[in-house]
Amino acid sequence: MLNRIREDIACVFARDPAARTRWEVFTLYPGLHAVWLHRAAHRLWRCGWKWLARAISHVARVLTGIEIHPAAQLGRRVFIDHGMGVVIGETAVLGDDCTLYHGVTLGGTSWSAGQRHPVLGRGVVVGAGAKILGPIPVGDGARIGSNAVVVKAVPAGGTVVGVPGRLVDTEAQEATPFTAYAVVQGHDDPxxxxxxxxxADTARLENEIHVLQQQLSQSRAQDAVAADTRHQMLER
Ligand SMILES: CC(C)(COP(=O)(O)OP(=O)(O)OC[C@H]1O[C@@H](n2cnc3c(N)ncnc32)[C@H](O)[C@@H]1OP(=O)(O)O)[C@@H](O)C(=O)NCCC(=O)NCCS
Structure with a gap:
């Protein structure tokens, strides 16, 4: 379990340029808290403790603003950035390394008892406010633009924007690794x-200042102890 938590924290550093320290990420990232509570709820759901599972999911929603149905299946290192307003439905499936921003809905469009929510492959990035509706597959590495409403299958590596979602510029994303906010490296404006x-520089400098402050306060404490000892010796 600890390894999974470490892995979750590490993936935040790879995906959020604003992440500063592990402690900060551990304590102050509601997306991580929601995923951790979901893991407990999902386990209980599978054991048949359905009310308790829903209760945990409800508490998670109150605490984080993120609603994940306990039956939803989340892969490893799924990261929900900011998180407020995210809704993940009962039969939704998210592959490893998916990233969702705030306001994302993975919703259903029918009352059918079977699969009625989207199935996301690995490494899918869903922009803020996007809605993916119905039992549609979203291929590995696909990117969904902020505020898009997607109601049709998305091919691997595809980028979908707008309402209703339309595919744009598919060949550019083929082998693109994750980039914060799903922007294509090399395609950014200067x-x-x-x-x-x-x-990145500011985060690095803040870390360095933090380390220097710690060293300074340690050396001040040592100086104070040394001065105290000298003073006691002189008095004797
Ligand atoms: C969709 C997205 C992944 C595309 O990034 P990209 O590959 O760098 O693509 P570009 O910016 O070159 O845009 C490609 C086309 O889609 C359009 N487009 C981009 N994002 C769009 C969006 N969210 N809605 C509508 N159209 C969009 C562009 O205007 C452009 O259209 P054009 O070819 O007619 O000029 C990105 O714009 C996006 O929405 N990322 C999510 C960011 C996010 O949610 N951030 C939240 C952080 S808190």
Missing amino acids: YAQAIQRLI
């Missing part, structure tokens, strides 16, 4: 690239 660099 301002966006400069801002990404500034964010």
Whole structure:
């Protein structure tokens, strides 16, 4: 379990340029808390403790603003950034390494008892406010633009934007690894690239300042102890 938590925390650093320290990520990322509570709820759901599972999912929603049905299946390192307003339906499936931003709905469009929610492959990124509706497959590495409403299957590596969702520029994303906010590396405008660099530099500098502050306060404490000892020796 600890390994899974470490893995979840590490994946935040790979996907959120604003992440600073492991402690901060562990304590202050509601997306992680929602996923951790969902794991407990999902286990209970599978054991037949359905009311308790729903109760945990409800508590998670109150605490994080993220609603994940306990029956939904989430892969490893699924990361929900910001999170508020995310809804993941009962039969939704998310592959490993998917990233969702706030306001995303993986919803159903029918009352049928079987599969009625989307099935996301690995490494899918769903932009803020996007809705993916119905039992449709979304291929590995696909990117869904913010506020898109997707009601048709999305091919692996495809990018869908707009309402209703339309496929754009599919060949550019084939082998693209994850990038924050799903922007394509090398396709950014120079301002966006400069801002990404500034964010990374600021995070690095903040970390360095934090380490230096710690060292300074340690050496001050040591100095105080040494001064105390000298003072006591002089008094004797
Ligand atoms: C969809 C997305 C992944 C595309 O990124 P990209 O590959 O860099 O694509 P581009 O910016 O070159 O845009 C491609 C086309 O889609 C359009 N487009 C991009 N995002 C769009 C969106 N959300 N809605 C509608 N159209 C969009 C562009 O205007 C462009 O259209 P054009 O070819 O007619 O000029 C990205 O714009 C996006 O929405 N990412 C999610 C970001 C997010 O949710 N951030 C939240 C952080 S808190």
